[in-house]
Amino acid sequence: IRITVHKMLWNLIKKIPTDFKRENLTKEENIPSHLLIGGACLFLVMPLVLTGLPQSFALTLGGFFAIGVGMLIETVQVKFFSGIGSDRDVRWTWYGYYVFIPVYFLIQLIGASVIGDLITALTLVIIAFYIHPITKK
Numbered sequence: 001i002r003i004t005v006h007k008m009l010w011n012l013i014k015k016i017p018t019d020f021k022r023e024n025l026t027k028e029e030n031i032p033s034h035l036l037i038g039g040a041c042l043f044l045v046m047p048l049v050l051t052g053l054p055q056s057f058a059l060t061l062g063g064f065f066a067i068g069v070g071m072l073i074e075t076v077q078v079k080f081f082s083g084i085g086s087d088r089d090v091r092w093t094w095y096g097y098y099v100f101i102p103v104y105f106l107i108q109l110i111g112a113s114v115i116g117d118l119i120t121a122l123t124l125v126i127i128a129f130y131i132h133p134i135t136k137k
Contacts, residue, residue, distance in 0.1 A: 037124070038069075038095060042097050
C-alpha cells in the first residue's frame with residue numbers, strides 16, 4: 001500500500017467537521033481519554049524547548065507526535081484488545097494536544113520543570129487508561 005504523508009494529513013483535516021456532529025459525540029467515542037493522551041503528548045514534547053528548540057517548532061513537532069501516538073494507540077487497540085480502529089480517535093488525540101496548550105502555559109507560570117512535565121504526562125496517561133472503556137472489559 002502506497003500512501004503519502006500529505007494525503008494522510010489532508011484526509012484527517014477534511015474529516016474534522018464530522019467530529020463535531022451531534023451524532024458523533026457519543027460515550028462510545030471515548031473522547032476524554034483521547035484528549036488526555038493528546039495532553040500527555042504535549043507535556044512530553046515541550047521540554048525540548050529547554051534544549052534551545054524554538055517553541056513554535058516544538059509545538060508543530062508535537063502536533064505530528066500526537067497524530068502518531070493516536071495512530072499507535074488505535075493499532076494496539078485493534079490488535080491486542082479486539083477494539084475498532086477509528087480515524088476520529090486519532091483526531092481527538094490531536095485535538096487534545098492543542099486543547100492542553102493553555103493548560104501547559106498556565107502550569108509553566110508556576111515554574112518550568114522537566115520532571116514536572118514528565119510526571120504530568122504520566123498522570124494524564126494513567127487517567128486516560130483508567131477511564132478508557134476498552135480497559136474495563
